[in-house]
Amino acid sequence: MPMLKDPSIKYRKFPSMHLPNRQWPSKSLDKPPRWLATDLRDGNQSLPDPMSVEEKEMYFDKLVEIGYKEIEVAFPSASQIDFDFTRSVVAKAPDDVWIQVLSPCREELIRRTIESLKGAKKAIVHLYLATSECFQRIVFGMTEDEGVELAVRCTKLVRSLTKDDPSTAGTEWQYEFSPETFSDTSPQYALRICEAVKQAWGPSEDNKIIFNLPATVEMSTPNVYADQIEYFCTHISERSKVCVSLHPHNDRGCAVAAAELAQLAGADRVEGCLFGNGERTGNVDLVTLALNLYTQGINPNVDFSDILSVIKVVELCNKIPVPERWPYGGQLVVSAFSGSHQDAIKKGFNDRDEIVKAAEDSKEVSTADEIKWQIPYLPLDPVDIGRNYEAVIRVNSQSGKGGAAWIILTHLGLDLPRGLQIAFSKIVQREAEAVGRELKGSEIEALFRKEYISNGFVLKEYDIVRVDEQARKFVGSVEFDGREIKLSGVGNGPISSFTDALSNGFGVKVEVWDYKEHAIGQGSNVRASTFIEIRVDGKEKRWGVGIHEDVVQASILSVLSSFAGFL
Numbered sequence: 001m002p003m004l005k006d007p008s009i010k011y012r013k014f015p016s017m018h019l020p021n022r023q024w025p026s027k028s029l030d031k032p033p034r035w036l037a038t039d040l041r042d043g044n045q046s047l048p049d050p051m052s053v054e055e056k057e058m059y060f061d062k063l064v065e066i067g068y069k070e071i072e073v074a075f076p077s078a079s080q081i082d083f084d085f086t087r088s089v090v091a092k093a094p095d096d097v098w099i100q101v102l103s104p105c106r107e108e109l110i111r112r113t114i115e116s117l118k119g120a121k122k123a124i125v126h127l128y129l130a131t132s133e134c135f136q137r138i139v140f141g142m143t144e145d146e147g148v149e150l151a152v153r154c155t156k157l158v159r160s161l162t163k164d165d166p167s168t169a170g171t172e173w174q175y176e177f178s179p180e181t182f183s184d185t186s187p188q189y190a191l192r193i194c195e196a197v198k199q200a201w202g203p204s205e206d207n208k209i210i211f212n213l214p215a216t217v218e219m220s221t222p223n224v225y226a227d228q229i230e231y232f233c234t235h236i237s238e239r240s241k242v243c244v245s246l247h248p249h250n251d252r253g254c255a256v257a258a259a260e261l262a263q264l265a266g267a268d269r270v271e272g273c274l275f276g277n278g279e280r281t282g283n284v285d286l287v288t289l290a291l292n293l294y295t296q297g298i299n300p301n302v303d304f305s306d307i308l309s310v311i312k313v314v315e316l317c318n319k320i321p322v323p324e325r326w327p328y329g330g331q332l333v334v335s336a337f338s339g340s341h342q343d344a345i346k347k348g349f350n351d352r353d354e355i356v357k358a359a360e361d362s363k364e365v366s367t368a369d370e371i372k373w374q375i376p377y378l379p380l381d382p383v384d385i386g387r388n389y390e391a392v393i394r395v396n397s398q399s400g401k402g403g404a405a406w407i408i409l410t411h412l413g414l415d416l417p418r419g420l421q422i423a424f425s426k427i428v429q430r431e432a433e434a435v436g437r438e439l440k441g442s443e444i445e446a447l448f449r450k451e452y453i454s455n456g457f458v459l460k461e462y463d464i465v466r467v468d469e470q471a472r473k474f475v476g477s478v479e480f481d482g483r484e485i486k487l488s489g490v491g492n493g494p495i496s497s498f499t500d501a502l503s504n505g506f507g508v509k510v511e512v513w514d515y516k517e518h519a520i521g522q523g524s525n526v527r528a529s530t531f532i533e534i535r536v537d538g539k540e541k542r543w544g545v546g547i548h549e550d551v552v553q554a555s556i557l558s559v560l561s562s563f564a565g566f567l
């Protein structure tokens with residue numbers, strides 16, 4: 001069937017909530033939530049090929065290294081792998097890391113689940129039971145009362161096997177209950193079942209019960225989820241004994257927004273997976289959430305300084321690539337191909353260099369507002385997450401002068417004058433169109449060297465002497481095409497005397513149009529780079545570049561590089 005002209009005959013509009021006094025729209029995020037990484041459970045259960053024990057171990061170690069303190073490691077009653085993995089994590093988890101495991105509300109599965117945690121230092125037992133009308137009717141054939149009764153019975157069972165069992169006193173226990181499909185559950189029923197579960201568990205302010213309120217299927221705009229969460233947070237009794245947790249899925253592509261708005265609405269904790277792995281379109285992406293906070297100046301309490309190693313582990317274990325456009329982690333998200341973006345980024349870096357240098361010179365405090373990150377098109381400094389500026393500007397046929405100039409700056413340290421940028425960008429553009437693909441940095445550098453640095457001349461001995469106050473004389477020789485050519489000329493400085501010498505030696509008229517120079521490097525390694533634009537016999541002007549420890553020789557080399565193009 002094609003798409004319906006009137007989809008309303010098949011699909012229901014999700015009702016918004018009547019919450020006239022909602023507070024969350026005027027709040028802003030100012031601290032990170034408690035994080036729970038469920039990559040090894042929700043992420044793993046959605047993989048075509050679930051992880052092996054070795055892969056889970058590698059993944060677990062990475063989560064710990066990043067700084068996650070609550071990690072859902074398995075569904076121990078699902079498979080021997082999950083059970084064995086939980087046992088191995090119990091043995092090796094750092095003292096400050098909570099191991100979380102999931103079970104449905106089935107007695108034998110709960111017993112097996114808790115058995116897997118024996119000897120753990122810190123453990124969270126997580127039960128789920130679907131509470132939406134749709135699931136209760138279609139999946140369970142259960143009434144609301146029966147749902148409450150089952151949830152309470154199972155909670156009491158968990159309690160008797162954990163915190164009420166003196167033989168498990170070596171373990172610190174937490175309990176989490178998820179009214180599954182919360183996003184599609186009547187808010188009143190979600191409250192009712194959670195109140196009953198809370199009473200059965202008996203939480204305290206020091207050991208709160210976790211109510212995880214999943215958007216098991218994302219069914220509405222994020223503001224509706226935020227309303228549902230605010231309603232729950234403001235109506236649940238003994239709020240100080242409750243940790244409200246979020247578990248957004250991404251069916252409508254809004255999981256990150258839903259998690260952020262729902263934190264404004266009062267939630268304390270977020271469950272998700274690295275790079276949004278998980279059922280269907282995935283769980284909310286923990287990397288995006290954390291780095292969204294970071295780029296607002298808030299420490300997310302997890303560390304992605306080496307994001308490439310995180311991607312490596314995620315891709316290896318999930319066997320699913322991180323898409324190239326994925327926020328923060330995607331290969332292309334710190335790359336600009338288009339000319340106007342490159343131009344703005346390059347100017348942004350120049351501006352930043354100047355500001356940082358000025359701040360250093362005046363020894364101003366580094367938190368001063370002006371030195372805060374502000375580069376057009378780059379919301380995050382790639383260096384902060386272990387990437388470099390190499391990939392920031394990439395060049396293809398959509399690029400402008402700034403792109404190629406940036407590559408030459410980063411590869412050769414040459415800050416090209418505007419005129420040379422324009423001239424070189426035409427050459428790069430022609431090449432990019434000819435090959436029909438992106439040009440690599442090394443290819444652009446080779447084009448530049450060929451066009452502006454190599455020249456086929458060998459500069460033999462030379463001397464520049466003072467004739468009088470105004471005049472200098474160049475005397476020397478060059479080798480070109482196997483011939484030695486004697487040169488002699490006079491001008492008002494080294495460059496004009498040399499161009500005069502070339503004019504005399506080659507029987508042409510050499511005119512200088514533009515000249516720029518700057519230093520490369522610092523201290524004893526400093527070299528001069530000179531850029532010169534000349535015209536020979538009225539033909540089209542050409543640039544040449546010279547690099548040398550001696551600024552006069554650099555100038556002579558730049559003239560030769562340019563001059564060679566006319567021969």
Ligand SMILES: CC(=O)SCCNC(=O)CCNC(=O)[C@H](O)C(C)(C)COP(=O)(O)OP(=O)(O)OC[C@H]1O[C@@H](n2cnc3c(N)ncnc32)[C@H](O)[C@@H]1OP(=O)(O)O
Nearest residue numbers: 042045075077078079104105106128129130139140180216
């Ligand atoms: C939203 C989520 O992500 S929930 C987590 C989902 N994760 C998983 O399912 C991964 C691991 N699961 C498994 O290995 C298996 O499904 C098991 C071991 C849990 C159960 O296996 P089985 O006994 O073969 O049951 P099956 O997989 O068919 O599950 C469906 C049964 O569980 C019941 N069920 C589903 N959710 C729950 C729940 N939260 N509490 C109690 N029973 C539940 C269903 O009503 C159905 O019961 P029925 O057979 O009486 O109709």
Ligand SMILES: CC(C)C(=O)C(=O)O
Nearest residue numbers: 128178180181214216
């Ligand atoms: C078990 C629960 C929390 C879940 O995974 C979901 O609802 O998506």
